[in-house]
Amino acid sequence: MDTIIFMIFRRMRQPLLVLIVTYAVAILGLTLIPGQDAQGNPWRMDFFHAFYFVSYMSTTIGFGEIPYEFTDGQRMWVTFSIYATVVAWVYSIGTLLTLSQDSLFLHAVTERRFAYRIRRLREPFYLVCGYGETGSELVATLVERNYHVVVVEILQERMNVLRLEPLREYVPALRGDAGRPLHLLEAGLRHPLCAGVAALTNSNDVNLKIAITTKLLHRELTVICRADSHDVEANMRSFGTDYIIDPFDTFGIHLAMAFQAPGLYLLSEWLSGASHQPLTEPVYPPRDGVWIICGYGRFGKAVYQRLSEEGLKTVVVEATPDKTGTPEGGVVVGRGTEAGTLQEAGIAHAVGLIAGTDDDVNNLSAVMTARTLKSDLFVVLRQNQSENQTLIDSVHADIVMHPSRIIANRIRVLLGTPMLYDFLRLAQFEGDEWACILLSRIVALVSDEVPDVWELSIDDEAAHAVWTAIREGSSPILGDIMRDPRDRRQTLECIPLMLARQRRSVVLPEPATALKAGDRLLWCGRYRARRRMEWNLQNEHALSYAMTGEAVASGLIWRWIKARGLRPGSVGRRF
């Protein structure tokens, strides 16, 4: 606010001075020049009349010569005054209009409006720095899941993209350098409802700075950083950045998982996918045969390393090996988009192709060429730009990997349901077969769309009835809250994925597990199951019905009757 008012004042100083001086001169002149009244007696205009006359003269309203007709001397002075005052007005108004068009001024106004809007936020929100490919995916997926998001982005073009994006709710965005603490503060870094920060800018340094700023100014916040080099990663870790995501490693791990454990891969896809996304079919990449990797950049390297660890035979195709370096197994020079290179790489004996360059067109071209040479090739396609979605879809690759989307989903999981992250980590120890059984259970629940995933903690806020029941000595079990509140013989369409109690986590807890205050549960299932479960969690009567099958008498008289034992056989639970 201050800046804006000061800017207006500073700019208006000159025009106001000009206006005051011209008015003063015009008024003074009118009072000094001798005139005549109606009878021809000498008369001098007083200040009151002079001010009145100049007021309407300078604004060119023109009521005429009052109170008496002017003498020639007065008219000469008025002629001069008219031009002087009108010019002064034009100058003042012009300055004000220029100011309203001034980009600096406009920026100050938008910045102020933004800060005001952030201060007025009344629900938890996440701060996303950088609205690039990953940032936009993250914002879309967060908004999709009903989280509030605030964006800081340095480039105007990307801001425009955000404004045109058909997001379900308004996302406040500030154009500014996220590396400057001022902008982060304006975006609500210290806001008590700020729930987490994701630093996703292109620059490692800026991400580092965001992480430091956050950890210094608002310690408790979860910070998730993108880092391209292990050096920066170590630096970020040193001061307690919560999660650091290396897009290249993440991509490599993801791909390796698809090879190693298709069931687990599918499980993580389903549980961390965008909501209302259709269930994808499991894919089984062939393991015995040669894989061709197109591109040996940072992504290609990560992929090569992972696949080698898996014990797969690989051939790398790279256009500029002198820049990217050469893998141990040697390299076939070329882009992979022409038949010659692919044949040289041994496409005839290959079982799969990974098109992993940073250019969508080259990747598509490589896939098309490879398919004409060998039609039953297993194809993994890397997608770089969201806008190429239709092209990518039409190729029908066996696996499409969009690094930005993978990272965005991962961050969303970390921010929204961090337990899912732990669950997926623990799931890796359980093996692929276990994952396949769980997958079939999920399919039975949800049939066509990916399941909803949510967390629940047994406390006064989120599960009042259960919490009270535990405190009063009864022991509700997990199976109780999974009963349908309308008919307890039915089970709600949900699966408890994990139970976290103090430091111990149990994957797929048994329904007979007794609940304790402070337990945290991870669920997956249908959205309506989640809504219905709320009854069991919050309503004492619903919970009591779910536990015992008895509707508790709630009125005084009925309780009295029950206490007298007039209805034998009832399990009188008193509240």
Added chain:
Amino acid sequence: MNPEKVVFGFFIVLALTLNFGFFVGEMDNPAHHNAYELFAVLIVNLIATVLKFGDRTQMGAVLLATSLVAVLQLFAATLVWGVGVYATEGGLTPELTASIVSLSGGAMLANVVSVTLLVIETVLLRR
């Protein structure tokens, strides 16, 4: 030498001297108080006020405040004069003159504060 300071100093001191000139004389005698002088005080004070617009320093803010007080007092004085002379029957009575002059006296006090502050600032700057 800062030309901005010179200009502002000139106007604020001029406002004070003119104000004093208008103020001296018998309190209720219209002949001792000239309308032109009041006009000049008002204009000079307005200019001094506008000169302090957009000054972000602490001293600038205080000087803006004192100038605004002076301008307000002077406006009140001219308003009393105008209303007394043109909107009532009696014309410029001694009572009216006394209230005009006392209002301008208030403005003068504000201007004295301004000048004092200016002097203090100058002394502090000298080191």
